[in-house]
Amino acid sequence: MEILWVLIALVMLGFVLLPVLRRRRSAVGLVPAGHPDAADPENYGFAREEELDIRMPGPDQDLLDVLDLVQRTQDYRGAKQLLAGTEAEGERRWQRVQAFAGAASLELRQRPGGVGETPGGQWLRVWRAEAPKDAGGAAVHAEFLVQQAWRTATPGTDEFRIIMEEAKAACGEAALLAPGDPIPYIIELSVARGLAYPREDFEQLWLKILDRAPAHMGAHLAALHYWCEKWHGSRDLAYSFAEAAAARAPRGSLLAAMPLFAVFEHLPEVNLVSGFYQSEVVTKAVHGALHAVHSARPDDPMQAHVRHLLVLFLVRGERWAEAMNQLIVIDGHVGALPWTLSADPAAEFAVYRALAVAGYEANGGSPATLPH
Numbered sequence: 001m002e003i004l005w006v007l008i009a010l011v012m013l014g015f016v017l018l019p020v021l022r023r024r025r026s027a028v029g030l031v032p033a034g035h036p037d038a039a040d041p042e043n044y045g046f047a048r049e050e051e052l053d054i055r056m057p058g059p060d061q062d063l064l065d066v067l068d069l070v071q072r073t074q075d076y077r078g079a080k081q082l083l084a085g086t087e088a089e090g091e092r093r094w095q096r097v098q099a100f101a102g103a104a105s106l107e108l109r110q111r112p113g114g115v116g117e118t119p120g121g122q123w124l125r126v127w128r129a130e131a132p133k134d135a136g137g138a139a140v141h142a143e144f145l146v147q148q149a150w151r152t153a154t155p156g157t158d159e160f161r162i163i164m165e166e167a168k169a170a171c172g173e174a175a176l177l178a179p180g181d182p183i184p185y186i187i188e189l190s191v192a193r194g195l196a197y198p199r200e201d202f203e204q205l206w207l208k209i210l211d212r213a214p215a216h217m218g219a220h221l222a223a224l225h226y227w228c229e230k231w232h233g234s235r236d237l238a239y240s241f242a243e244a245a246a247a248r249a250p251r252g253s254l255l256a257a258m259p260l261f262a263v264f265e266h267l268p269e270v271n272l273v274s275g276f277y278q279s280e281v282v283t284k285a286v287h288g289a290l291h292a293v294h295s296a297r298p299d300d301p302m303q304a305h306v307r308h309l310l311v312l313f314l315v316r317g318e319r320w321a322e323a324m325n326q327l328i329v330i331d332g333h334v335g336a337l338p339w340t341l342s343a344d345p346a347a348e349f350a351v352y353r354a355l356a357v358a359g360y361e362a363n364g365g366s367p368a369t370l371p372h
Contacts, residue, residue, distance in 0.1 A: 059332070133177060185205060215253050254293070260310070
């Protein structure tokens with residue numbers, strides 16, 4: 001059944017994107033694989049679909065090594081040590097907290113535990129029991145509860161509220177263990193969305209984050225959800241929040257890309273008008289995001305998030321060469337929006353990548369003309 005849904009999704013995606021591929025001057029011909037005229041992503045050194053890593057948006061070898069060790073041995077100490085050595089205010093620590101929590105949550109879903117069976121994620125329980133004053137473990141536990149609520153319960157139900165209230169308490173405990181750490185408050189942003197905090201309470205929470213990490217991109221993306229039309233705000237409130245963040249972004253900050261995320265959060269579910277992606281609001285947001293990634297530090301861990309989203313907008317806007325320039329940087333990892341909204345992120349990414357290659361070659365591009 002899951003495969004069926006993936007196939008349906010790909011068919012729907014085809015209906016959305018085929019109009020993009022029908023311009024008279026740059027028509028892109030989609031031909032069967034193996035055909036002499038077929039555009040092959042592997043010619044550009046891109047990873048095969050089955051090799052794409054869906055766990056993270058970009059490389060973090062230290063995290064992968066520790067995750068492998070923790071899950072293989074069920075010993076939490078490697079995770080504890082890695083987080084302790086990661087800058088508290090930075091984006092990377094927030095991503096690592098999410099990754100450890102997500103790994104424990106996935107383990108529990110795969111091995112819920114039964115008679116005589118140890119449930120998955122036991123290493124996190126042991127971590128909290130053996131090191132109750134460890135701020136990293138407390139943060140991972142709080143994020144684990146948030147992910148459990150969103151993955152296992154329906155918003156608005158008693159079950160969802162109970163888990164979220166437990167997550168809120170865990171955020172408070174984590175904050176007490178590390179008063180200057182923004183991460184417990186960033187985790188609580190998701191709780192605020194799930195429990196529908198009044199705006200005054202949400203803004204008080206947001207001020208605590210701004211006091212600790214005013215340019216934290218991950219925090220801004222989490223807060224943006226609250227202000228979106230589908231949650232507790234509106235299109236105008238979300239756009240205003242994103243544009244204000246971009247306007248006050250320090251030099252080299254990826255906050256300049258926030259308007260693109262606001263546009264993405266308010267895309268119509270099905271849009272058959274390719275011109276929308278060349279409209280003024282989209283073009284302005286895309287240009288802001290392109291400027292942001294060109295100005296940011298090469299090692300900024302949030303770059304990959306922005307580049308992945310740019311691929312979607314650049315492909316739909318028929319900006320093939322610019323899409324290819326993003327793909328050569330991010331290819332190999334697909335654990336980011338928009339792909340993670342799909343049941344099969346790797347397949348979704350591969351479709352857009354193939355369209356970018358086909359469009360690029362239809363306009364005279366080749367592996368030899370693509371800068372590396």
